[in-house]
Amino acid sequence: MNYLTVTRMLLLSSGAAALSLSAQAQDAPVGGEEPDDEIVVVGSQIRGSDIAGILPVTSLDTADIEITGAVSGDELLASIPQIGDVTFREGRFTGVNGARGDVGSINLRGVGDGNTLVLLNGRRVVNHPGTQAVNQTPVVSVNSNALPVFGVRRVEVLRDGASAVYGTDAVAGVINTILDDDFEGLTVQAQYGTSEGTDLNETGGVFKWGRNFNEGRTNVSLFGNFMIRNGMPATDLLNSSTEDLRPFFVGTVYEGDTQLRNTSTDTPWGSFRTVSGSEATGIGDNDFHIQPDTFDGCLGPALLGGVCADDGSSISTELRLDRARYRDIVGDVDRYNLFAFFNHEMENGTEFFGEASYYHADYSRERETAQLISSQRYQVSVPATAFYNPFGEAVLIGQFRPIDAGRRQISVRNGSFRILGGLRGRWSDWDWETALLHSEASTEDRTNRVSLTLFQQAIARTDASAYNVFAGGSLTDFSDPGTSNNQDTINSFLVEVRRDGNTSLTMADAKVSNPGVFALPAGDIGVAAGVEWRHESYEDDRDDRLDGTINFTDIVTGNELPSDVMGSSPTPDTEGDRDVFAAFVELAVPLVSPDMDLPLVHSLDMQLAARAEDYSDVGSVLKPKIAASWFPFAPLQIRGAYSEGFRAPNLEQINATAIRRVNTGREDWILCEALARDAGNPAFGNDDACDNVGVEGVRGGGPDLEPETSQNYSLGVTFQPTDFITFTVDWWRIEQENLVGLFSDQNEISLDYLLRLRGASNPNVVRGTPDPDLAGLFTGAGLDPSGAGEILEVNQTFRNLGPRTSEGLDIGAQFDIETKFGDVDVRVNAAQIREFFQDPSPEGQQLIDAVNSGTINPLVSVVGQEDLIRENGNPEWRYAGSIRWSRGQWGAGAFYRRVGAVRDTSVTGATYDFLEVPAFETLSLSADYTFENVLAGQETRVRFGVRNVTDEKPPIADEFARGYFVGLHSNRGRYWYGNVRHTF
DSSP, rough: OOOOHHHHHHHHHHHHHHHHHHHHHOOTTTTTOOOOOOOOOTOOOOOOOGGGGSSSSSEEHHHHHHHHTTTHHHHHTTTTTTTTTSSOOGOOOOOOTTTOOOOOOOOOOTTTTTTTEEETTEEOOOOSSSOEEETTEEEEEOOOOGOOOOEEEEEEEESSSOOHHHHHHOOEEEEEEEESSSSEEEEEEEEEEEETTTSSSEEEEEEEEEEEGGGGGGGEEEEEEEEEEEEGGGGGGGGGGSOOOOOGTSSSTTTTTTBBBBBBBBBBEEEEEEEESSSOOTSSSSEEEETTTTTTTSSSSSOSSSSEEEEOOOOOOOBBBGGGGGOEEEEEEEEEEEEEEEEEEEHHHHOEEEEEEEEEEEEEEEEEEOOOOGTTTEEEEEEEEEETTOOOOOHHHHSOOOOOGGOEEEEEEEEEEEEEEEEEEEEEEEOOOOOOOEEEEEEEEEEEEHHHHHHHHHHSSSTTOOTTTOOOOOOSOOSSOOOOOOOHHHHHTTEEEEEEEEEEEEEEEEEEEEEEEEEEEEEEEEEEEEEEEEEEEEEEOTTTTTTTTOOOEEETTEEESSBBBBOOOOOOOEEEEEEEEEEEEEEEEEOOOGGGTTBBBBBBEEEEEEEEEEEEEEEEEEEEEOOOOHHHHHHHTEEEEEEEEEOOOOOHHHHHEEEEEEEEEEHHHHHHHHHHHHHHHOTTTTTTSSSSEEEEEEEOOTTTOOOOEEEEEEEEEEEETTEEEEEEEEEEEEEEEEEEEEOHHHHHHHOOOOOOOOOOOTTTTEOOOOOHHHHHHHHTSHHHHGGGEEEEEEEEEEEOOOEEEEEEEEEEEEEEEETEEEEEEEEHHHEEEEEEEOOHHHHHHHHHHHHHHHHHHHTOOTTTTTEEETTTTTEEEEEEEEEEEEETTTTEEEEEEEEOOOOEEEEETSSOOOOEEEEEEEEEEEEEEEEEETTTTEEEEEEEEEESSOOOOOOOOOTTTTOOOOSSSSSOSEEEEEEEEEEO
């Protein structure tokens, strides 16, 4: 019997049962026994069952959330040690091809975005329309910032595989946000916070209103919040204030190391090459660059304004551009959430429930002007007749950045809505529920950019209104424009570039449950079953200048580029959708109860579940789960679980045709080898010419990609010696297979290095025609001169990677103590990653063996292979702890967070060790007082707090545009806030 047959059987049987119960419930006698108001905790679909006690669930109530001081979803999730590196985040400085704006992702266990199922009030949340490249592979996630923080009833984190219960893509677990959907009264709240010593400040507000009608049978509740943030320029944070990090390492082994100099060679001091290939007039070389005429080596015809030309394409180190001064590290945000709930109990006991929500965020930030990327260099020419061309022939522009065009103004509007309606009730001993949900999310990204076509037209003008690419920059501050180009001319080639994305989720479900279907000697067996259908869609609509509609064609050479936007790779529009049919069944089975009085078996319970899903694009699957709880004696519990998961490739991975992306910071190792063999360049891998290279990767979608599969194991112990003390330890292990990914462009370049040493080459690394001087260097070094060509592109196709194994420990403690001095609640939560290992691909193993044997230089790092613990965003340990005290109208609290040390793989020391980035820890404090019977209300609470009391700065790391790991560490510094809440 195949998976599809099993799926259909489960769908038919569960669906028939659900519909039958639903129909019979409509005829239930009026005035019958009302169903209990049972709470369903994430982990089980059986209402009224205590089976959730088997499972490792972290629950954060309102007080737990407030004590963190978080004002957005990404900040709240970062306070949970089990949450891994956040890859969707504004501080990552993604371009138009990445997810930007008010966005954060969710990565439970650190096993990857898209492996955590996110629920709102127990049902799925639509994915954000943007995708983010993780290890150069597009991944999707729910937007954590679209989920409210203030006014939430609780957040539940199921730290265990839940594929059989909620969906086969719940590989790492489930996060469920519970809102107050049956509220009565009115509560308003306001907060203001500011980051000390910076421009950043945040103003927020919340209201909750609810009212009962029809003698309590109807409730209408409204809940809304807003947050307005003024951002932070990069110059406000020491780490981000400069791209040259070397001053921070004075007195260390990295002092003066150019790996830490991230300033850009793409500047207004451009490099050029003659179209004909002949020597430029007066230069003696076909390549030349622009520099101040106070520098040595001035050649050729006179240029305007204290600028001259020199031979060769490399500019002097002093002319590198420090882009930090042009950037915001945190953008401005206006965010709004609104939720409406309607609940009505009919005369027959059936309840109608409805939900509507709306999220809207406007985001803006600035960053430096874009430059010609590698695929655009030497493709745009300056005609011989151009007004400011003194060379008498056409020349091609190499590295160049028109910073006098002004900063990029990035504006992103994110939005989403959700509408849900359903019925629930009880027939006999069975609870039943059915609902229909539709949700959509959208993003509108707008940026002012340079059109290559219009840029060349401005250069080619034959009068003084032409744009002068030979003007250079300021003669006193080399990172400043300082040029005399006409603003009207600059405006003529600036265009607005857009990217619009949309996702949708339509879902219908029906489920039944009974906590006592029939009795065993140890108690009643609970059962839940259900069916689900969902339709998911994804659309990515690019600007005409990016998707190939408007190309660039050079007016001199006729060369064509598929992107007309300076600094952006072309990307075609992408769209796709899928349908998923699912059915599940769950059993809660008591095997031994306390009243059976068995030695060393106080109680023994089991959860059994299975889920079948049929995907319209990748086939069918059936996944099981089994969990058990054993109490040898009342205070001690031993629990364990095994489950399997299944994750289909996301809709971009399947449907994308050709994705082009430019990445910087790559090492062209064969060039490093040639330079090292040259007597004048003994420093291997530490030369500007081969270090920090920008390359364009061309990545293709994979319609034949296989789905990812996983096995999830957990084993834990809970010990509760008293009612107010609890200790927990849980071990977990996730084994994933067929992960969708890439070999990475750096690995492809490293493989090209190895193969060229063996007399071959990597066909995936496409190189241009070598510069004659550099080709001569290769020949003199005994290397094939074809390796001297600049890397034009690296071709890759999404593939299924080898197995990945993750393993770790969760440790927790909870104390709830009542004393005459007040009530004290203590929470401790720690997470350790004990294993994070990616089996190498065959090509990766070749590189590893070559490094170990000394065939290639030991500085070569094989990206994303083997042991990944403590590499970049994967610390071994994370901790969080809180203390809350209350007595009468007074309250106070403290929250502690620590993220363990990691290694930055972008910097390698003399002994081939990676740069050690120390641990980061913060302490936050708050205090509050509640006034009673004020302002015609019941109470008013006033709270003041400070996050990061000691003003800890994020540890320095060699991370592009930031100087720290944005997914691990906060840039806020000491943050003061005040909060007022009034209840009417």
